[in-house]
Amino acid sequence: MSTIATAKAPRLRADAVRNRERILAAARESFVLHGLDAPLDEIARRAGVGNATLYRHFPDRKTLLLHVLLHVKQQLVDRAEAAMAAEDDPFETLSALVLSAARERVGGLCPLIAGSLDREDPRLLESQRQMREITERVIARAHASGQLRGDVGAGDLLIAIGRLTLPLPGTCGGSEDMALRHLQIFLDGLRTPARSVLPGSARHFEDLEDELR
Structure with missing residues (x-):
C-alpha cells in the first residue's frame, strides 16, 4: 500500500x-x-x-484543506490498488476507481481547493504522482484486455469524473445517487466495441498539465 x-x-x-x-x-x-x-x-x-x-x-484552515485533498487522493490510490489486487476483470477495476472518485466528492472538492494551495508543495506533487501512476496502470490494463475503447485516455477519464461529479447549482452538494447513475452510463460508453467515433483525439495527463501551466 x-x-x-x-x-x-x-x-x-x-x-x-x-x-x-x-x-x-x-x-x-x-x-x-x-x-x-x-x-x-x-x-x-x-x-x-x-x-x-x-x-x-x-x-488552520489551509492546513485542513491540504490534508483533506491528500486524504481523498490517498483513499483513491489505496482503493484502486486493492481493486487491482482482488479483481481479475480490468474493466471492473476501472469502474471501481471511477465510482470511488464520485463517493469521495472529487468533482465538488478539487475545484474549490485547487486555487487555494501551493501547487509546488512536495506533498501535493507526490499525491499527484501516485494518482497519475495508478490511473495509468488501471487504464493500461483495461486497454490491454480489449474492454476499454482505444480512443480514450487518462485525461478523458479524469475530465469526465470531474464534470459528472460536480454538484449542480442549487442542489446543496447534489445527489450521490445521481452522480453514480451518470458515471455508470459513462462507463458503459467506454466499453468496446465502440458505438461511435469520438471527435478530436484522446486526452492524456500531459495534455492536462500543459493546459494548467
Whole structure:
C-alpha cells in the first residue's frame, strides 16, 4: 500500500486516528456543500469532536484543506490498488476507481481547493504522482484486455469524473445517487466495441498539465 508523503509526526493513538478521519470526512462534505468558507466549528460539530480537537490536528484552515485533498487522493490510490489486487476483470477495476472518485466528492472538492494551495508543495506533487501512476496502470490494463475503447485516455477519464461529479447549482452538494447513475452510463460508453467515433483525439495527463501551466 502506498503512502502519500506528509510531514513526519508521532504515531497517533487509535482514538486520535478516528477523530482525525472523522474531521477530514466532515471537512470534505462541508467544503463541497458550503465552499471554502465553511465554518470550522461546524466542521467540528459534524465530526462529533470539540473545536480544540480539530485545531490540535489542523491548526488552520489551509492546513485542513491540504490534508483533506491528500486524504481523498490517498483513499483513491489505496482503493484502486486493492481493486487491482482482488479483481481479475480490468474493466471492473476501472469502474471501481471511477465510482470511488464520485463517493469521495472529487468533482465538488478539487475545484474549490485547487486555487487555494501551493501547487509546488512536495506533498501535493507526490499525491499527484501516485494518482497519475495508478490511473495509468488501471487504464493500461483495461486497454490491454480489449474492454476499454482505444480512443480514450487518462485525461478523458479524469475530465469526465470531474464534470459528472460536480454538484449542480442549487442542489446543496447534489445527489450521490445521481452522480453514480451518470458515471455508470459513462462507463458503459467506454466499453468496446465502440458505438461511435469520438471527435478530436484522446486526452492524456500531459495534455492536462500543459493546459494548467
